Amino acid sequence: MFSTYEGEPFVIFIFPFLQVIILIFILRCLEWKFGKISMRKDPLFRISPRSSDVHQNPEEPEREDEDVELERVRTANALNSTNFDERPAIIASCLRKEYTVRRKHCFSKKKKKIATRNVSFCVRKGEVLGLLGHNGAGKSTSIKVITGDTKPTAGQVLLKGSSEGDPLGFLGYCPQEKGLWPNLTVRQHLDVFAAVRGLRKADATVAITRLVEALKLQEEQKRPVKALSEGIKRKLCFALSILGNPSVVLLDEPSTGMDPSGQQQMW
Template identity: 40%
Template sequence: MPANIVAQARGIVKSFGGEKPALGGVDLAVTPGKVTGLVGPDGAGKTTLIRILAGLMTPDAGEVSILGGSPAQRLDSIGYMPQRFGLYEDLTVRQNLLLYAELRGLPRDAQEAVFKRLLDFTDLARFQSRPAGKLSGGMKQKLGLACALVSTPPLLLLDEPGVGVDPISRRELWAMVAELTKEGIGVLWSTAYLDEAELCDSVYLLSEGELLFSGPPADLTGAIADRVISVTGFADRRRLALTKALDRDDVIDGTLQGRAIRLLIGEGHPVPDAAALDLGPDTKVAPTPARFEDGFIEKLGGGPEGTSKLAAAYREIPPSDAPAIEAKGLTRVFGAFTAAKDVSFTVPRGQAFGLLGPNGAGKSTTFKMLCGLLTPTSGTGSVAGFDLRRSAAQARSSLGYMAQKFSLYGDLSVGQNLDFFAGAYDLSGGDAREAIERVTQIFELEQHYKRNAGTLPLGFKQRLALACAVMHQPSVLFLDEPTSGVDPVMRREFWTHINGLVRRGVTVLVTTHFMDEAEYCDQVTLIYRSRQIASGPPDALKAQAGALTGAADPTMEDAFIALIDASDANRDEEAEAA
């Protein structure tokens, strides 16, 4: 193995008995002092490759070398952080560190110094007596990273450490990893967040077990740099404009960005001007910088079309001046802890409303109160005109709910889950059969109909969860991080459906850690430390961030971080004044 490579895989093949191998002859190299990105859609083979490198799985063919030896010979040289939180939730932060230190054979006289360094490094010192199961998502990931580092390995394998983690925690994780690379540690970072891929020194892009691209991220974005455009000037018709643009043969991807849409033009097609797009007399077209995600989507063959099959088959929700969702001073207290305090907002019919906030901020508590899953300590809420305190059953029958974590029955088949939820939503006989057939076709679940839901790939689990939530065609839809962990193409598919439903008059309340998804919302509110700290359209929040930071063109992630930093600064000033 060359001196500048800490880990190398050559021609790795791994099959689990399916039609295609999970890995079909993949090459990869990790260099010391660098972050190597491993990117790909759900089921691409990323986790399989990482487990092979970690020595947890053997390949059917190919060679793996870690510092010149096999993974089994170099286990002490490997730090591994699995995709799902793999620590012991009943043990405290310190007890988990102690367990990993013993497993790694760290001398007891060296443990205290190592623990202090890791607890300071991850900012977990003040939480070392807290059970791991009671940590926020971001803190769990920091603890997982700390446990992987108890022996300071030269190779660190991180399997999607940012999934389900808010932008601030992800920024902190990246800062920690940057410090590790300065020490010469080679890092392999698997990710579903393509803005993270742009931060890597080199990237390997997998799809269905095949390597589609390897090299610096800029090499992928450079190939499409002159084919990305921003389109503005269509006022309140942005969802219709995006739908029309995505249905064109020359547009292979598109997203909403506030009051603009961002389009990727297919290779070989001329970049259309405003007249060619035919989106209205005031439309303006301008080039915009390419992103790694644009190149990624092109490598995968483009995103979905703009017209949603789900929306096309959905009932039209009748207009109403009454708010579809209303929160008035919602507060929830657990013992001495206030999870949400005095949260108030109104969502009109036919809008998408985003609840944003760091892990543990209180947005899920607010979400559950409005769903009728938690009773407010004080305050009131209503859904579809039904008061949650007096008419909770009627409110729940008017909404569809998709939980943050896959909440269907894993031991039941896809068809059995659909049957169960049809009954739960009071569908029976011909109505139930028609609804099940409709969502099965729309979400392409036929091939998995008899398969246990727990064994589905993540993308199909999310499709099934959404299918169950919309089977009864509710007027209000609650989506709690619906795209967490799924690949960008699947995220596009979900938002195509959501945009189409909003145009049919459905009201959507959504939580998300993907700040680009917040751009799809008409209004967002940012919750931090149990309180609302900012509310308004995405462009308004970005403008606030620009005023705070001086940034000329801030993103929603910039706005998220700037507004939270400003809130912290205000709290510090108030504390000093007191």
């Protein structure tokens, strides 16, 4: 004899919803502990709303070198120019980025660490600009602000050819931290990024073949990233940043870990 429980269909129906609620709760707990601020903006879709507000820098520039002051003025003039055709490709005006340092004790005051302070420069079409400075000077932070990976505390960034400051589609970026998938091969990375760039299959094949030959990656195409040396990983990051011939390329220490021959190939 078999007996059936009258409430069993209801339990089967409601169980998936309870499971989803539990998983969302666990996800939120993990994000609260390990996630970035952008993950906490939207509780459902994890989308950080893009804000167009421009915050003024709280500090006025002091004791600037003459060339630094001239660059800041040139940047301000480019920012206020009404001739959009003559605007530089990149305008970074009075960028400031502050990070809040975690408190060691519950009753201690929060400390703010200033990563960049009043950074201003512009890059015109055909120009190559290098950011020089010691470790911790704010070079990588400035690049992250330009790409939109980090929101500035104050200041403004305008990218020519983008819509509302969104650099996707025309900007190539080689970050200092290698954003690679460890289990994908070199060729799979190139294929995925070519698809994201919107390259047609025939054009993607030609572009990837040229990059592989120029950077001497023929033997590494089928190897997963986790099996590559640091120099080869940097080569791959560089190749991904210039794939699709973007009009603006940002490189954050792209040759770190490369041997002299690899650096020569990249140049």
